[in-house]
Amino acid sequence: MTAERAYKNITAQTLDLLREAIVHAEYQPGHKLRIDQLAKSLSVSIGAVREALSRLTAEGLVVAEPNKGFIVAPISRRDLEDLTAVRVEVESTCLEQAIEHGDVDWEGRILSSHHKLRALGNAYMQPGTDAARQWHELHETFHDVLASACPNTWWLWLRRRLYVQSERYRRISGPIDGTQRDIVAEHEAIANAALARDAVAARKAMTMHLARTTEIILSSDFLSEENEDKQSGGAIPRVIERASIPRMTEIIQRREAR
């Protein structure tokens, strides 16, 4: 292996490790990321850490602050709401295009991934268990498969970025209260609409699915004003009173009524 290739491998591994740590909230929002300390703890060069942080800045997971260095991107209720509004559009568009272009092989992969996910039921409600970990992997696969027949790589690129951002909120918020929903039925509705090539029903099912998750996160206390104030770092998240936040499903319904 050439020295250049080895360096690229180390940078890629550093990038993956840091992304994972941020998404899984090992580094909290607003946390200052000191390049020298990270290089030491990961046993990599300062250059590799600097390059990884630059890429994570481009992905929106890290913020570069003038004269302060890098911090983990802050989170806020408003940001989650905005993120969900864009994600609903992007996921639905990818799915619509996949419905138009997907072949029999795509249908088979939907059937297979949905079958495996359904078999695990509500396992995500038992955090820390093998079943929950497996559920999260299968859940990601199921949503990846649905979008995979979309031929537009820019939509898919955007979708991946937004998925990671959403995953961060979901992980930070802790276990989502599954008693407020029937997630198995939600996934079934999306899979059935995709297989029936019903783009209208698929968009509706996907929209309600994503909105429901956000609604449940917003109804928990973790994004309270007090918690947002605890985020260190300078890039202050926009704090909004809970009462002023319309429910995501209401936003979606209003948009559909237009």
Ligand SMILES: [Zn+2]
């Ligand atoms: Zn899902």
